[in-house]
Amino acid sequence: xxxxxxxxxxxxxxxxxxxxxxxxxxxxxxxxxxxxxxxxxxxxxxxxxxxxxxxxxxxxxxxxxxxxxxxxxxxxxxxxxxxxxxxxxxxxxxxxxxxxxxxxxxxxxxxxxxxxxxxxxxxxxxxxxxxxxxxxxxxxxx
Amino acid sequence: xxxxxxxxxxxxxxxxxxxxxxxxxxxxxxxxxxxxxxxxxxxxxxxxxxxxxxxxxxxxxxxxxxxxxxxxxxxxxxxxxxxxxxxxxxxxxxxxxxxxxxxxxxxxxxxxxxxxxxxxxxxxxxxxxxxxxxxxxxxxxxxxxxxxxxxxxxxxxxxxxxxxxxxxxxxxxxxxxxxxxxxxxxxxxxxxxxxxxxxxxxxxxxxxxxxxxxxxxxxxxxxxxxxxxxxxxxxxxxxxxxxxxxxxxxxxxxxxxxxxxxxxxxxxxxxxxxxxxxxxxxxxxxxxxxxxxxxxxxxxxxxxxxxxxxxxxxxxxxxxxxxxxxxxxxxxxxxxxxxxxxxxxxxxxxxxxxxxxxxxxxxxxxxxxxxxxxxxxxxxxxxxxxxxxxxxxxxxxxxxxxxxxxxxxxxxxxxxxxxxxxxxxxxxxxxxxxxxxxxxxxxxxxxxxxxxxxxxxxxxxxxxxxxxxxxxxxxxxxxxxxxxxxxxxxxxxxxxxxxx
Numbered sequence: 044x045x046x047x048x049x050x051x052x053x054x055x056x057x058x059x060x061x062x063x064x065x066x067x068x069x070x071x072x073x074x075x076x077x078x079x080x081x082x083x084x085x086x087x088x089x090x091x092x093x094x095x096x097x098x099x100x101x102x103x104x105x106x107x108x109x110x111x112x113x114x115x116x117x118x119x120x121x122x123x124x125x126x127x128x129x130x131x132x133x134x135x136x137x138x139x140x141x142x143x144x145x146x147x148x149x150x151x152x153x154x155x156x157x158x159x160x161x162x163x164x165x166x167x168x169x170x171x172x173x174x175x176x177x178x179x180x181x182x183x184x185x
Numbered sequence: 186x187x188x189x190x191x192x193x194x195x196x197x198x199x200x201x202x203x204x205x206x207x208x209x210x211x212x213x214x215x216x217x218x219x220x221x222x223x224x225x226x227x228x229x230x231x232x233x234x235x236x237x238x239x240x241x242x243x244x245x246x247x248x249x250x251x252x253x254x255x256x257x258x259x260x261x262x263x264x265x266x267x268x269x270x271x272x273x274x275x276x277x278x279x280x281x282x283x284x285x286x287x288x289x290x291x292x293x294x295x296x297x298x299x300x301x302x303x304x305x306x307x308x309x310x311x312x313x314x315x316x317x318x319x320x321x322x323x324x325x326x327x328x329x330x331x332x333x334x335x336x337x338x339x340x341x342x343x344x345x346x347x348x349x350x351x352x353x354x355x356x357x358x359x360x361x362x363x364x365x366x367x368x369x370x371x372x373x374x375x376x377x378x379x380x381x382x383x384x385x386x387x388x389x390x391x392x393x394x395x396x397x398x399x400x401x402x403x404x405x406x407x408x409x410x411x412x413x414x415x416x417x418x419x420x421x422x423x424x425x426x427x428x429x430x431x432x433x434x435x436x437x438x439x440x441x442x443x444x445x446x447x448x449x450x451x452x453x454x455x456x457x458x459x460x461x462x463x464x465x466x467x468x469x470x471x472x473x474x475x476x477x478x479x480x481x482x483x484x485x486x487x488x489x490x491x492x493x494x495x496x497x498x499x500x501x502x503x504x505x506x507x508x509x510x511x512x513x514x515x516x517x518x519x520x521x522x523x524x525x526x527x528x529x530x531x532x533x534x535x536x537x538x539x540x541x542x543x544x545x546x547x548x549x550x551x552x553x554x555x556x557x558x559x560x561x562x563x564x565x566x567x568x569x570x571x572x573x574x575x576x577x578x579x580x581x582x583x584x585x586x587x588x589x590x591x592x593x594x595x596x597x598x599x600x601x602x603x604x605x606x607x608x609x610x611x612x613x614x615x616x617x618x619x620x621x622x623x624x625x626x627x628x629x630x631x632x633x634x635x636x637x638x639x640x641x642x643x644x645x646x647x648x649x650x651x652x653x654x655x656x657x658x659x660x661x662x663x664x665x666x667x668x669x670x671x672x673x674x675x676x677x678x679x680x681x682x683x684x685x
Contacts, residue, residue: 073634074633079476080477080479116634117519118517118606121644121645148612149606149644150607150636
């Protein structure tokens with residue numbers, strides 16, 4: 044185990060003590076939370092308010108020492124020939140962590156566990172608008 | 186006279202082939218008889234040398250030869266075939282050329298000057314659109330005034346043709362913008378830098394050209410650059426114009442039609458009497474794999490509607506149709522969305538061909554550039570194009586059940602990328618890059634979100650400078666042959682619409 048993994052392991056401990064290994068069978072994908080029209084899936088509606096595990100990728104964080112990051116379903120490639128400025132996909136998951144985040148490279152798969160919250164919320168600190176979140180979250184490499 | 190000579194030659198060759206066929210041991214093979222049938226079709230093909238009433242330029246952005254190959258196999262495998270034998274609709278077109286895509290100052294091109302070359306007849310400067318390459322300087326608005334070129338749309342519009350643009354990218358993005366815009370920076374989609382008083386942003390240029398009667402119909406994404414920052418659109422997204430202009434309102438008040446979703450798209454009057462603007466997303470339209478048909482139309486839907494509208498013009502039309510997101514999915518390193526948008530592009534071409542006549546419509550199908558995509562070997566027939574490479578089975582058509590293993594003992598996918606976010610080398614905590622290939626499973630690599638493995642770590646996979654193919658049919662399509670410069674495409678289009 045290298046130092047990075049150890050750090051994540053320690054961060055994730057409270058959640059992991061209940062949820063088991065990072066890539067456990069109960070882990071869902073981002074697409075399991077959304078329908079094509081971006082309405083919430085039956086799974087999301089049924090698990091609102093519960094702790095769930097979601098696989099994805101950490102988008103490069105908006106600021107250091109944050110307790111917030113955005114989970115994307117694919118690595119968030121920053122393409123200078125597609126976009127003139129940063130673009131968020133429609134289907135993202137806002138993650139509010141228990142501890143200050145340690146950045147994971149944008150293309151390393153992670154599993155995030157936290158309390159599923161549905162409904163529009165504007166972060167008073169960052170102004171970031173989200174429709175679905177994991178609160179009190181921890182994460183680990185998948 | 187020329188036709189008679191051709192016909193005589195064809196007869197002589199057919200007779201010679203028939204006599205050889207009797208004696209060859211392979212003469213009964215399906216491959217042999219198929220080859221003979223193709224030969225006969227080629228010999229009987231006659232070029233159409235009349236004037237083109239209509240020109241349709243289909244561009245799948247980033248759909249070079251390797252990308253197109255992946256789409257061909259994917260489409261074939263969707264059809265229940267092994268895949269390799271499949272023929273995409275445009276691959277059956279009679280004329281073909283290879284196209285050199287570099288920009289005047291770039292070995293690896295970007296989509297702005299490449300589309301500009303097709304629309305003006307001259308190669309252009311990296312990241313600029315429709316400015317003379319002798320004087321254009323990227324990002325320097327002062328270099329615009331003396332260097333603005335005349336577009337094919339302007340030329341044919343003066344000659345009485347209607348002009349349409351369809352794209353799944355923002356309608357202000359490079360490839361659609363090259364039909365109507367002239368700019369020193371392709372990113373000036375909704376505003377220009379302070380002090381650039383002689384410059385106009387790309388959205389404004391589209392509206393200007395619609396008002397001037399050059400552009401009659403535009404379907405795509407990019408609503409944000411047509412609405413002011415204090416206006417929220419039908420999907421809850423805010424406009425991005427800082428100058429307060431509401432081009433959607435202005436358009437409808439001036440008698441034009443506007444659509445922003447499937448419902449309003451279906452309600453459009455397509456009799457050709459009023460300009461039509463369809464902006465179906467705030468930014469790019471959805472990938473075909475993610476699209477909800479109830480929310481926004483497909484590329485094929487837009488193609489059919491555009492042709493239905495433009496065909497009302499007695500003088501004919503010019504229509505550029507772009508599958509804009511084949512490119513974006515390649516940039517993401519996600520072959521699944523690359524080929525699913527590629528299949529939709531093929532459907533759009535088939536629709537365009539079905540709705541027009543070869544005698545009066547020149548159809549060109551090409552790409553603006555290729556990507557750093559590559560294909561691994563040696564895979565058996567029918568290896569799933571998005572999946573792992575299976576070994577060749579001895580004497581059988583279909584691949585064996587054994588996966589081909591690399592020197593590290595692990596399987597690998599058929600498709601790979603030379604660079605991009607799927608890089609095996611990952612950034613470590615100390616900033617260095619290292620890593621090893623994962624033990625890939627078929628289930629993992631065929632997931633729609635999977636990124637094929639790449640070599641060089643980059644946030645976004647890159648274009649490449651290699652040639653793209655061009656397929657053509659209709660009047661003057663035979664002038665596409667050999668290896669040509671990309672700006673030559675304009676010259677054939679221009680000749681086709683003005684030929685005696």
